[in-house]
Amino acid sequence: MTAPLRAKDPIAVTVSLGDRSYDIVIGGGQLGSLGRRICALRPGAKAAIVTDETVARHYLAATEAALAAAGIAAASVTVPAGESSKTFPVFETVCESLIAARIERGDLVIALGGGVVGDLAGFAAAVMRRGLDYVQVPTTLLAQVDSSVGGKTAIDSRRGKNLIGAFHQPALVVADTALLDTLPAREFRAGYAEVAKYGLIADADFFAWLEANWQQVFAGGAARDHAIAVSCRMKAAIVARDERETGERALLNLGHTFGHALEAAAGFSSRLLHGEAISLGIVLAFAFSVRLGLLPAAQAARVERHLAAVGLPIHLRSIAGGPPEPDRLMELIAQDKKVRRGKLTFILARGIGDCFVASDVEATEVRSFLVEKLAEQ
Ligand SMILES: NC(=O)c1ccc[n+]([C@@H]2O[C@H](COP(=O)([O-])OP(=O)(O)OC[C@H]3O[C@@H](n4cnc5c(N)ncnc54)[C@H](O)[C@@H]3O)[C@@H](O)[C@H]2O)c1
Ligand SMILES: [Zn+2]
Numbered sequence: 001m002t003a004p005l006r007a008k009d010p011i012a013v014t015v016s017l018g019d020r021s022y023d024i025v026i027g028g029g030q031l032g033s034l035g036r037r038i039c040a041l042r043p044g045a046k047a048a049i050v051t052d053e054t055v056a057r058h059y060l061a062a063t064e065a066a067l068a069a070a071g072i073a074a075a076s077v078t079v080p081a082g083e084s085s086k087t088f089p090v091f092e093t094v095c096e097s098l099i100a101a102r103i104e105r106g107d108l109v110i111a112l113g114g115g116v117v118g119d120l121a122g123f124a125a126a127v128m129r130r131g132l133d134y135v136q137v138p139t140t141l142l143a144q145v146d147s148s149v150g151g152k153t154a155i156d157s158r159r160g161k162n163l164i165g166a167f168h169q170p171a172l173v174v175a176d177t178a179l180l181d182t183l184p185a186r187e188f189r190a191g192y193a194e195v196a197k198y199g200l201i202a203d204a205d206f207f208a209w210l211e212a213n214w215q216q217v218f219a220g221g222a223a224r225d226h227a228i229a230v231s232c233r234m235k236a237a238i239v240a241r242d243e244r245e246t247g248e249r250a251l252l253n254l255g256h257t258f259g260h261a262l263e264a265a266a267g268f269s270s271r272l273l274h275g276e277a278i279s280l281g282i283v284l285a286f287a288f289s290v291r292l293g294l295l296p297a298a299q300a301a302r303v304e305r306h307l308a309a310v311g312l313p314i315h316l317r318s319i320a321g322g323p324p325e326p327d328r329l330m331e332l333i334a335q336d337k338k339v340r341r342g343k344l345t346f347i348l349a350r351g352i353g354d355c356f357v358a359s360d361v362e363a364t365e366v367r368s369f370l371v372e373k374l375a376e377q
Contacts, residue, residue, distance in 0.1 A: 010030055015169070017169060017239075020169050023173070024236065026228050027175075028176065028220075030175065031178075031179065034135075035070025038067070042171070044106075046108070048077065049067075049074055049112050050076075050110065052117050059139065064076070074110070085116055086120050086154070086156045094121065095127075098132075103129075109125040110134065112137045115140065119165070122134055122136070122151075123166060126165075135171055136170045137176070141188050141228075142275060143191075145228055148170070148175065149173060149236060152165065154166075175232075193282065195227050201252070201353070206230050250357050251347055255280075257285075257336060260281075264332045264335075266321070275312070280314065280316060282307065285347060288369050289349040291369055299352055303352065323374060327367075344366060345357065345358065
């Protein structure tokens with residue numbers, strides 16, 4: 001693994017998708033370059049910023065100033081913070097505000113916030129005037145390493161998360177890593193589960209680097225920028241090869257089948273943040289792989305040690321209010337993933353940095369594994 005770059009040098013990662021290719025610009029202080037970058041990309045375009053109340057308090061004025069410095073007029077719409085903004089009523093407010101701000105084809109929507117704002121504003125951009133360009137300015141670790149890259153946009157249905165959405169790639173991603181300084185520690189830690197996930201999927205050297213350097217990643221500066229850049233590079237490469245998730249992109253769901261079920265059982269609440277559920281999901285995916293005889297138990301133990309060291313949950317009993325029953329979990333897993341003739345698709349591990357998509361996992365085996373796990377916890 002190469003040495004981290006100096007923090008003041010922005011790192012650029014390109015998502016190569018032909019004429020829809022775009023750059024992810026990563027570095028501390030990069031919000032200040034937003035206006036200049038937008039001018040270069042879409043000269044003369046107007047912009048509308050979509051953000052949430054918490055992010056607006058911290059960064060809306062700085063974002064408007066960065067745009068104004070480049071002569072870009074920008075309207076803004078601020079939604080309540082949290083997952084409850086990924087709903088039809090809030091979506092309608094955003095669309096009506098964009099229309100009122102006279103955002104037209106050739107203009108830009110700017111998503112300033114975490115994954116909630118990115119998904120909501122991205123979906124509005126996907127359907128408004130049959131498609132507007134948009135720029136992601138992710139402000140959470142999760143959004144900087146995951147949700148702002150790859151073009152998945154969505155809002156939630158009453159019947160499930162992310163059920164109403166579209167693939168719509170951004171025109172640019174500006175990840176100012178200094179904005180993470182105001183992120184609550186619990187949110188940062190939850191986002192880190194996705195960073196560790198990249199190492200576990202396909203980059204054992206990166207995982208080893210994280211084991212040695214995670215404290216510096218949490219502290220900020222060059223190590224943090226490096227971890228975000230490595231994560232974005234891997235996601236960009238996978239998205240470039242499999243934009244619509246017909247194959248390889250599913251690897252990014254490591255820990256997500258178990259994780260989503262646990263998150264749903266906890267009611268998508270602060271009882272269990274997404275990244276915390278993913279930490280538990282990764283632990284379960286590795287333990288299940290051991291049970292299937294795919295890798296030695298010592299490898300799974302190493303994964304657990306690292307997640308526990310950074311303060312992420314690794315035991316089902318640590319879920320506030322207690323873990324769900326096995327049958328409830330199986331029901332939620334079946335809802336999330338299609339069960340075909342009793343078979344499930346899972347991301348399994350042959351080792352750290354060596355995961356694969358298994359589409360023929362017996363539901364009965366998953367159930368007995370969960371019964372055992374819940375009993376031992
Ligand atoms: N599109 C994708 O590919 C993709 C991938 C993963 C997750 N997601 C979605 O992302 C969402 C979760 O994203 P998230 O974890 O970023 O949650 P979030 O957007 O709700 O942000 C978490 C909290 O942190 C606050 N916040 C954001 N930036 C801050 C900052 N710099 N300083 C202080 N507070 C800040 C927000 O106001 C919010 O309260 C989910 O809806 C999930 O479905 C989408
Ligand atoms: Zn995730």
